[in-house]
Amino acid sequence: MQTIHHSQPRLTPIYGISIAVISIVFTIIFYLTSQFDNLWTGYFVHLIMFLGVLFSVIHFNKVKGGGASIPSLVKMGLHTATWAIIIVSAFTIIFHLAVEPLGSGGVPSDGNTISDTSPYKKQGFWIFLVSNVLFVNGILGLLASVLGAISVKRNQKTEKRT
Template sequence: MTLKAFYWKYSVWAAILNTLSIVVFLFNRQYENTWLLYLGNFLFCAVVLMGVFKGYHRVHDTASLRSSTMMGIKITIYGILLAILLCVVALVINSMFTGLNDRGEPAQSGRGDVLFIILANTIAVNAILGALTAVIGATAVKKNQKTEAGKTLY
């Protein structure tokens, strides 16, 4: 498997798990259920972390700190792009059946700003947590913490 296919493999899984939490949130849209979106962010980060660990072991534990970090950043970027695409598809399908803004219900009932909540969560929270996970995962997996020398992957 090439390195780019490796990135896409983990990015697809991260995007799918994040989108599954969005779909579950769309079934019962209340502000009390926002934790479902954060659960999706957690699963996204777990896949990025697993990708960094597997990528580091893929080169027999000799990747440099910079390469491992960039691997996690690339998985995060590709995963966010795919998650945005899947999120928009889920929102379009949902709006066909229920509508994003139901005029019959007030905004406090959880229907007014669902588009902003979901897209901000998908883009901003995944970007910040994914980058943080990439950095922490790259430093945690490196065996020799004294130097950052190793194989360059990108």
């Protein structure tokens, strides 16, 4: 039986696209079930990113026979997270443009609520995109990469220089 060894360049898009597709599917499900505004749904999608990158690092180490270095494992995790973040960001922008109603309504006279067509709500989307989709997913991808690399390489031997 022939053993297939995948390299980092082939595994990163596979895992990155898989993580992004799973996140997008859950986002659409949450939107269609009117759960999109609940706070836990965002945490759940972030959990998918974290666990996906963590599993990709662990799998990459297995593919390398346990001989991958910590920097290569972290690099693989960061590349996977980058793939997923780019795809999820593109989807989020397209989804926002497709779902957001058009209009130029502003703050109502009572000042209590912002209408769906308010320009303030549209500006809030870009803050959401940068802070939640890019920054939080980037930090979680980095954290998962480092934790995954350290956890699979916990029995490293140090070399003494003489």
